[in-house]
Amino acid sequence: FHTRICEILNIKYPILQGGMAWVATHELAAAVSEAGGLGIIAAGNAPKEVVRDEIRKLKNLTDKPFGVNIMLMSPFAEDIVGIVCDEKVPVVTTGAGNPGKFIKKLKEHDVKIIPVVPTVSLAIRLEREGVDALIVEGTEAGGHIGELTTFALVPQVVDSVKIPVIAAGGVGDGRGFLAALSLGAEGVQIGTRFVCSTEAKVHLNYKEAIIKAKDRDAQVTGRSTGYPVRALKNRFTKEYLALEKSGVPFEELEELGAGRLKLAVVEGDINYGSLMAGQISGLIKDIKPCKEIIEDIIIYAVKELDLLYSLKRGDINE
Numbered sequence: 055f056h057t058r059i060c061e062i063l064n065i066k067y068p069i070l071q072g073g074m075a076w077v078a079t080h081e082l083a084a085a086v087s088e089a090g091g092l093g094i095i096a097a098g099n100a101p102k103e104v105v106r107d108e109i110r111k112l113k114n115l116t117d118k119p120f121g122v123n124i125m126l127m128s129p130f131a132e133d134i135v136g137i138v139c140d141e142k143v144p145v146v147t148t149g150a151g152n153p154g155k156f157i158k159k160l161k162e163h164d165v166k167i168i169p170v171v172p173t174v175s176l177a178i179r180l181e182r183e184g185v186d187a188l189i190v191e192g193t194e195a196g197g198h199i200g201e202l203t204t205f206a207l208v209p210q211v212v213d214s215v216k217i218p219v220i221a222a223g224g225v226g227d228g229r230g231f232l233a234a235l236s237l238g239a240e241g242v243q244i245g246t247r248f249v250c251s252t253e254a255k256v257h258l259n260y261k262e263a264i265i266k267a268k269d270r271d272a273q274v275t276g277r278s279t280g281y282p283v284r285a286l287k288n289r290f291t292k293e294y295l296a297l298e299k300s301g302v303p304f305e306e307l308e309e310l311g312a313g314r315l316k317l318a319v320v321e322g323d324i325n326y327g328s329l330m331a332g333q334i335s336g337l338i339k340d341i342k343p344c345k346e347i348i349e350d351i352i353i354y355a356v357k358e359l360d361l362l363y364s365l366k367r368g369d370i371n372e
């Protein structure tokens with residue numbers, strides 16, 4: 055599976071780990087990079103010194119390539135761009151906004167830029183502005199989402215740009231990986247599956263909530279604010295949806311949502327925390343090491359393709 059993504063990022067397998075706030079610490083990122091994928095540290099809303107510290111701790115654990123995700127709604131986004139350049143971070147992914155204003159500085163410092171895009175128009179625009187690849191994220195994903203599915207959006211973006219596409223949203227095993235490649239993607243970004251990894255420093259309650267989740271439990275709140283977020287339904291999402299319906303002002307909803315992700319990840323409050331997770335949660339039944347998650351995906355894909363090629367060669371009379 056040596057795609058352009060492997061070339062550009064100098065990684066063995068075209069599998070990126072989602073830059074999930076609070077979840078994507080240096081421990082998780084190092085484990086994914088060591089396993090041959092691209093581990094990514096989440097800057098989230100953290101100030102620059104916290105992110106610099108995470109980068110240095112990761113460099114002590116692995117010499118493999120890694121990335122930093124910049125959440126563009128963070129007040130510290132510009133500071134993080136500075137840290138990424140100072141620390142010679144090889145790859146930056148971005149989310150929840152348009153990274154246009156940072157592209158020049160990042161390119162000057164030879165940092166690869168891979169933004170998440172939820173639409174064809176933003177994909178085309180950012181290709182023109184010189185980004186290196188695109189993470190095309192479907193509404194199946196956890197956290198802040200767009201409205202198009204991975205299955206529909208990925209081929210449309212693939213047909214609209216020349217730079218490589220990484221599919222994200224709803225990929226949890228080898229089947230999703232192969233499906234993404236069939237849609238024209240040259241890699242995948244995986245989030246929820248890595249939350250349920252051994253190395254993820256996430257409260258066990260949160261991991262168990264994902265394991266218990268069924269197909270319809272990863273629900274969307276916040277559509278009325280313009281920032282829809284997908285998370286497992288619990289008392290918090292019920293309370294939030296009721297307030298949304300009663301038309302409380304945006305600021306109050308914003309206030310309500312603050313700190314809830316940390317409450318889930320760090321405190322393990324599965325009732326009043328925000329259990330951000332994607333629709334693939336219903337497929338996840340175990341907690342396993344990142345190395346195993348990645349190897350299971352690759353082994354499945356190799357077996358399936360060998361079968362496909364032998365069918366094509368006519369080795370098997372079926």
Ligand SMILES: O=C(O)COc1ccc(-c2c[nH]c(CNC(=O)Nc3ncc(Sc4ccccn4)s3)n2)cc1
Pocket residue numbers: 075125127148149150151152170171172176191196197198199200281282283311
């Ligand atoms: O044209 C524009 O400016 C709009 O551009 C964009 C609009 C959306 C996106 C987008 C969608 N998904 C992603 C990548 N995933 C994410 O960013 N997932 C996130 N989860 C929690 C986050 S923090 C937050 C944010 C909003 C409300 C509550 N909490 S960010 N980026 C990227 C660009």
